[in-house]
Structures are given as C-alpha cells and as structure tokens.
Amino acid sequence: MARLFNKLPRFLQSKWAIGIIVLLVMGGGYRLLKGGGTAYQLVSVTRGSITETVSITGNTTPMQGVSLGFQNTGTISRVYRNLGDTVKAGQVIAQLNVANLYAALQQAQATVAIQQARLDGLKAGSQPQDIAASQAALQKAQQDLANLYSNISDAAASGYTKANDAVRTQLDGLFYSPEGNIPQLTFTTSDSNASYAATSLRLSASTELNKWQTELIGVTSLSSPEILSPLLKSGLAHLAVVRNLLNAVSATLDGNVNLTSAQLATYKANVTVALTEVNAAISSLNTISQSISSQQATVAQVQAQLALKQAGSSSHDIAAQQAQVEQARAGVASAFANLQGAQIIAPISGVITQLDAKVGQLATPGTPLVSIIGNGGFEVDAGVSETDIGKLADADAVSMTLDAFPGETFAGSVFYIAPAQTNTQGVITYLVKVSFNQLDPRLKSGLTANVDIQTQHKDDVLILPQYAIVQNDKGAFVKILENNTAKEMPVTLGIQDQKGNVEIVSGVTEGEQVINIGLKTQ
Structure with missing residues (x-):
C-alpha cells in the first residue's frame, strides 16, 4: 500500500488532497441513501420488555380514621385525653354530665327488678310466712328511707353555712359593697x-x-319528706350559683391585676378554700339524693313483692306481667344506650388528631368533636381520568415518590377502584386507593404523592420509539425504504411506556429498519 501511495503524483499525497478524496467518497455513499435527493435517518426494530404506566397525583390518608361526637345533648364534664395522645380501642376520651342519665339507668333497673318480682310472685303464689317476711322487709326499707330523709335538714343547713362562709367571709375583701345593689371588685383585672x-x-x-x-x-330532721325533699334540689341550685361566682372570681385573679403578690396569693387561697367548701357541700347533697333514689326503688320493690304475695294470680295476669318485665328490660337497654351515648369512646386504636371537646361546653348530637387516625398505616387516594381508568386493575404494582421525601421511592399496589365516578365541576374522575407495601412511621396525612401505576408489562416484544410511527385517521404506519423510496407499512400497536417506546404487535420484524420520521401527525 505504501509503494502504491508513493507512486501517486506529489500533489495527491498532500493532506488537503486526501481530505478532498474522503469527502468525495462520503458524498457518493450519502447519495446512495438519498433516494432521489432526500436523506433519511433509520431506526431499528428491537426486541425487549415494555411497561405501560398511568401517572397520577394524590394525597396520603390514614387507612383507618374516624370522627366522633356525642349522641346526646348535654354539658361536657370530663375530657380525659389531649390532642396528639395515643389511645386504645375502648378508651373513653370525653363524657357529658351523666348524673341524670345514671339515675335514669338505676331507675330503669329498679323497674325491671320490681316487674320481675311481681312476675315471680304471681308464679309462686302466696304463703303466710312469706307475707309476714315481706311486711317486715317493707317496714325496714321504709325506716331506712325515713332515716335518709332525716339527714337532709342537717346537710342543707351545713351546705348553707359553707356557702355563706365562702361568699361572705372568704370573698369579703374582694368586693366593695358586697351586699349592696352594685357590688364592685376591690381591684382591677384585664379580664x-x-x-x-x-x-x-x-x-x-x-x-x-x-x-x-x-x-x-x-x-328539722323530723319534718316530713314532702318538706325535706325539695331542700335537696333547691340546695344544689343555690350552691351552683355560688360555685359559678367562685369560678368567675378565680378567673379575674388569673388576669393582670393591680394587687401585690401577697394580696394576690391571699385572695387565691381564699377562693380555693371557698371552692373546697362548696364542692364538699354539693357532694354531700348529691350523695343523699342518690341514696334516697336507690332506697325509694328498694321500697317500691319490696312493696311490689308484698302486693303480689297478698293477691292471687291467674294465667292471664302472669302473661301480662311477663310483658311488663320485657318492657322494663327494654327501658334498661334504652337507658344504658343513653348513658353510653354520653361518652366519646375510641372505636379504634390510634392518635387523636382533632380534639374540640372542652369542659363546660354544650355538646349537640352529631357534631364531630374528636378525630382519630388509626395505627394501620396510610394509603394514597387519587383521582384517575376516565381515559385511563379502564387500564387499571386491583393489585396493579405502584411506584410512588412523595414531595416530603425527595429522592426516595415507595412501592405499593392498587387495592380499590371506585365503581362510581366523582364529578368535580364537570371533570369526571374515579377514586383509586393505593396501599404501601411497608409501613413507614414518617408518613403523615395529607402528603402529596406522585403515583406511577404499572398497568401492563410485557417481555420479548417488538419495540419502536413513538417518533418513528405515523398515526392518522387510517391507522398506524411506519415508513421503510424500498428501492430507495419511502413506503408506508401498516403496523398494529400495543402498549406504550413513559419513555416513548411503543409495542409493535405486527407489521415489522426484529432488526428491520424504519425511517425516523421525527414527528407524530394526527
């Protein structure tokens, strides 16, 4: 080769001459692919794997979550948990004042006992010794009730003394003209x-x-129950006013006041003493009231037993009494349901994310006051357009990224596809729920999730890039060179991935070269 090169004329051995020769050779080859003056770029049909995906955006929501409220109307008396607390299923979170409901339950239970006793008496019949025993039991029950009534006068008088001391002694230095028509505080407060x-x-x-x-x-203690009984109700009402006063005074002292530290400490101590006295008086009267209610039920029960024993019974009477027992039991169930409805009980274990219940607040049925997120982890809820919903199926694999954790990928799967649409301002979507394959304690509710759902995956298929395919009203085509002339070849398309690759079901073969048209026509 070197000998042949040396035989060439000297001007052809220069670098410039060699460059010109190379260009002429390349130009000739280029013209071979021009096909009548047009140059083409070719793309080869390859064989491989392709995955079709549907990309959507959604938000994380708890797998389990509930909003709770009271079923009854009443005043909230207790709140046992705080916002962010972890609770277990069955734990009480808040409750209403249940004194009346508890008394109603006791009364209903006593009614069942009375009706059941009457039924038992009707079935058993009467014996002289049974009648005598019932009469003795009734006398004892009545005496016990009378003893309870006799305690009312002393308890009421004691309650008055404590309330009077609380208002007129402990609060004496806090008011100007305390007994006048316009009492005024002896200090100023920001509240x-x-x-x-x-x-x-x-x-x-x-x-x-x-x-x-x-x-x-x-x-006196010898006064009749008709005189003594009203003292319980009125005494509790009087004490309620006094306690409200003490609470209001306490609130004034919690503000910014023009008192010395010593004066403020003394006034607060006086209010504390007063509240202790009043609460003790309220507790005493409530205890007597509950004891009387219980004993009244006992007296009624014993009276019913005695009446049954003194009277004969028939089959009709027994059947009628059985119905009374069933009705009384239904009353117990209703009273118990009302008592349960006065509590907010956690139905699931989890974390409290909303807690709007406040002591003293008036609760109304159906108003959500507590929300709990369960411990079962989170899911992603997203809307899928009607053009993509037909591609999805349960158990489709999912790859997700969360804006809160850049650079991380989370795996999951579709576990729910809504059968009905959601119409948002005329835009139709379908709710899809996606679960995470692994629990992650960092997840929170409301995080933005970018979701890629793998709807189909195929291996060992023919693949071409989208830009090498012509699509129009007549179908899908590729262009091949035949005798240096571009010719359309119809193809059948399959699935497409996010990289722009398209499955070719038929129309071309592996390794075949098609023209890269570089665009998609409609």
Whole structure:
C-alpha cells in the first residue's frame, strides 16, 4: 500500500488532497441513501420488555380514621385525653354530665327488678310466712328511707353555712359593697368578662343565700319528706350559683391585676378554700339524693313483692306481667344506650388528631368533636381520568415518590377502584386507593404523592420509539425504504411506556429498519 501511495503524483499525497478524496467518497455513499435527493435517518426494530404506566397525583390518608361526637345533648364534664395522645380501642376520651342519665339507668333497673318480682310472685303464689317476711322487709326499707330523709335538714343547713362562709367571709375583701345593689371588685383585672360576671354573680349569690336561709326556717330532721325533699334540689341550685361566682372570681385573679403578690396569693387561697367548701357541700347533697333514689326503688320493690304475695294470680295476669318485665328490660337497654351515648369512646386504636371537646361546653348530637387516625398505616387516594381508568386493575404494582421525601421511592399496589365516578365541576374522575407495601412511621396525612401505576408489562416484544410511527385517521404506519423510496407499512400497536417506546404487535420484524420520521401527525 505504501509503494502504491508513493507512486501517486506529489500533489495527491498532500493532506488537503486526501481530505478532498474522503469527502468525495462520503458524498457518493450519502447519495446512495438519498433516494432521489432526500436523506433519511433509520431506526431499528428491537426486541425487549415494555411497561405501560398511568401517572397520577394524590394525597396520603390514614387507612383507618374516624370522627366522633356525642349522641346526646348535654354539658361536657370530663375530657380525659389531649390532642396528639395515643389511645386504645375502648378508651373513653370525653363524657357529658351523666348524673341524670345514671339515675335514669338505676331507675330503669329498679323497674325491671320490681316487674320481675311481681312476675315471680304471681308464679309462686302466696304463703303466710312469706307475707309476714315481706311486711317486715317493707317496714325496714321504709325506716331506712325515713332515716335518709332525716339527714337532709342537717346537710342543707351545713351546705348553707359553707356557702355563706365562702361568699361572705372568704370573698369579703374582694368586693366593695358586697351586699349592696352594685357590688364592685376591690381591684382591677384585664379580664373584663370575668369582672362583669363576678360582680353580677356576687349580687345573685346574696339573693340565693337569703332565699336559702328562709327555706331552712323551721325545718328539722323530723319534718316530713314532702318538706325535706325539695331542700335537696333547691340546695344544689343555690350552691351552683355560688360555685359559678367562685369560678368567675378565680378567673379575674388569673388576669393582670393591680394587687401585690401577697394580696394576690391571699385572695387565691381564699377562693380555693371557698371552692373546697362548696364542692364538699354539693357532694354531700348529691350523695343523699342518690341514696334516697336507690332506697325509694328498694321500697317500691319490696312493696311490689308484698302486693303480689297478698293477691292471687291467674294465667292471664302472669302473661301480662311477663310483658311488663320485657318492657322494663327494654327501658334498661334504652337507658344504658343513653348513658353510653354520653361518652366519646375510641372505636379504634390510634392518635387523636382533632380534639374540640372542652369542659363546660354544650355538646349537640352529631357534631364531630374528636378525630382519630388509626395505627394501620396510610394509603394514597387519587383521582384517575376516565381515559385511563379502564387500564387499571386491583393489585396493579405502584411506584410512588412523595414531595416530603425527595429522592426516595415507595412501592405499593392498587387495592380499590371506585365503581362510581366523582364529578368535580364537570371533570369526571374515579377514586383509586393505593396501599404501601411497608409501613413507614414518617408518613403523615395529607402528603402529596406522585403515583406511577404499572398497568401492563410485557417481555420479548417488538419495540419502536413513538417518533418513528405515523398515526392518522387510517391507522398506524411506519415508513421503510424500498428501492430507495419511502413506503408506508401498516403496523398494529400495543402498549406504550413513559419513555416513548411503543409495542409493535405486527407489521415489522426484529432488526428491520424504519425511517425516523421525527414527528407524530394526527
């Protein structure tokens, strides 16, 4: 080769001459592919794997979550948990004042006992010794009830004394003209609402104490139940006004006040003593009230037993009494349901994410006050367009990224596809739920998730890039070179992946070269 090169003329041995020769050779080859003056870029049909995906955006939501409220109307008396607390299923979160509901349950239970006793008596018949025993039991029950009534006068008088001391002794230094028509605080406070409430309630407290004192005149432990019984209800009402006053005064002291530290400490201590006295009086009267209610039920039960024993019974009477027992049991079930409805009980284990229940707040049925996110992890909820929903199926594999954790990928699967559409301002979507394959304690509700759902995967198929395919009203085509002339070849398309690759079902063979048309026509 070198010898042949040396025989060439010297001008052909220069670098410039060699470059010109190379260009001429390349130009000739280029013209071979021009096909009548047009140059083409070719793409080879390959064989491989392809995955079709549907990409959507959604948000994380808890797998389990509930919103809870009270089933009854009432005043919230207890809140046992705080926002963010972890609770177990069955734990009480908050409850209403259940004194009346509990008394109603006891009354219903007593009614069942009474009706059951009557039924048992009807079935058993009467014996002289049974009648005598029932009469003795009734006398004892009545005496026990009378003893409870006799305690009312002393408890009411003691309650009055404690309330009077709380208002007129412990709070004496906190008001100007405390017994006048317009009592005023002896200090200023930043809590104007509490100040107004305190002065108004101080006037009311005097009225209540004077009225209470009048009610107690002439009442002794020997007074009749008809006289003693009303003292329980009125005494509790008087004490409620006094306690409201003490709470209002306490609120004024919690604000910014023009008192020395020593004065403030003394006033707060006085209010604490007063509240202790009043609460003790309320507890005493409530205890007597509940004891009387229970004993009244006992007396009624014993009376019913005695009446049954003293009277004969027939099959008709027994059947009728059986119905009374069933009705009474239904009353117990209703009372128990009402009592349960006065509590917010966690139905699942999890974390409290909403807690709007406040002590003293009036609750109404059906108003959500508590929300709990369960411990079962999170899912992603997303809307899928009607053009893509037909591609999805349960158990489709999912790959997700979360904006909160850049650079991380989470695996999951589709576990729910809504059968009905969601119409949002005329846009139709279908709810799809995706589960995470692994629990992650970092997940929170409401995180934005970018979801890729793998709807189909095929191996060992023919593949071409989208830009090498012509699509129009007549179908899908590729262009091949035949005798240096571009010719359309119809093809059948399969699935397409996110990289722009398309499965070719038929029309071309592996390794065949098609023209890269570089665009997609409609």
